Amino acid sequence: MKSISFLCLIPLLLFISSCGPNTPAPVSTAQPEATPAVATTNAESAKPAVNCQLKLGFEAWEPYQYTSLDNKPAGLDIELVQAIAGQMGCEIVAQQGTWMELIGALKSGGVDLLLGASVTPARQEYAYFSDSYRQEQFVLFVRTEDVAGYPQNTLADFVGNGKKVGIISEYYYGPEFAELFKQDTLKPQFVEASLGELNLARLLDQDIDGMLEDSFVGHAMLRRKGLDKQIGAHSISMGNTDVFVMFSKATVKPEQVSAFNQALAAIKADGRYNAIVQRYIH
Known part of the structure; x- marks a missing residue:
């Protein structure tokens, strides 16, 4: 092989x-x-x-x-x-x-080296990047019982309606998210965490209304924890993006x-x- x-x-x-x-x-x-x-x-x-x-x-x-x-x-x-x-x-x-x-x-x-990284200007200051080795898609996960009450079609509409979204610190979710996150009026709608499991707990406790997670990662986490009936993917996604290996310039x-x-x-x-x-x- x-x-x-x-x-x-x-x-x-x-x-x-x-x-x-x-x-x-x-x-x-x-x-x-x-x-x-x-x-x-x-x-x-x-x-x-x-x-x-x-x-x-x-x-x-x-x-x-x-x-x-x-x-x-x-x-x-x-x-x-x-x-x-x-x-x-x-x-x-x-x-x-x-x-x-x-x-x-x-x-x-x-x-x-680190895996599964996106290229950003800030990261290019301390890292080299490989050629793209796969793609990923971040989607919005919400409580299943609330899906019908979330008719929004974009992340901008979702947070613009006062909804809070859990994210992982230092993750890059794509240009659409980046534009929203840098706006002073919308940034408070994004709640940072160090682990996806913390976002999941906050979603169950209704501290947040949704969480952004890689589609495969999110579904695997829900199956592993037996929560795939309580939480599911919303139609809102960040689209497919290339991911890279990130190498230390040091x-x-x-x-x-x-x-x-x-x-x-x-x-x-x-x-x-x-x-x-x-x-x-x-």
Whole structure:
């Protein structure tokens, strides 16, 4: 599944020279006593051993990123980055945290890369971005009993009618949301949280009227908690947007990002990418 033409020698040598086996700086997580999970993917084809290690920060965001029952990183994004790292001949060392914690770690070089990121001017000051590796769609989730009472068709109409919406701090929900969030009269209608589960609890307690969440993540969370009858998706969505891998400018060189992009193209070309994605399509 992973047989493909190798990266050209020069980008690979540049990448090898810039990678180091340093142990990642600790990032606080929901389970601080747990040992950071290590996920290593070796290419199935005969690839030379490479002394290369990348420090990955990931959050609890099932089905894209989460910790499995055997305390290992799992999910669609995790499997994709493992396949890409294997194509590059690299080892992934993963550590979990909240998105806010991981953004701080990326800025300081505590982690080398984060997954599922959108490109913004503010982030480009401290991060490089890979080529797009998938798309996402944020939708508005509301209490099922209230759907009929929410005839609004846009997020602007929803918050403009006095409704409060739960969001995750430092998430980027697209240009429509960004325009609303920067308006002084509407910003108070958005209630920030560090975790999607907190937004879910606030929605159940009627502290907020809706919550923005990735469609797959939201439905997976509701099924896992047995709340898919009480809460559902509204017709309001932020549309499909591209997502990227975000690399720390403090620890990663542009040549490494180029090598990553070449490896991403390789696993798309030989079918490994589609094979992974198909396992997560419901």
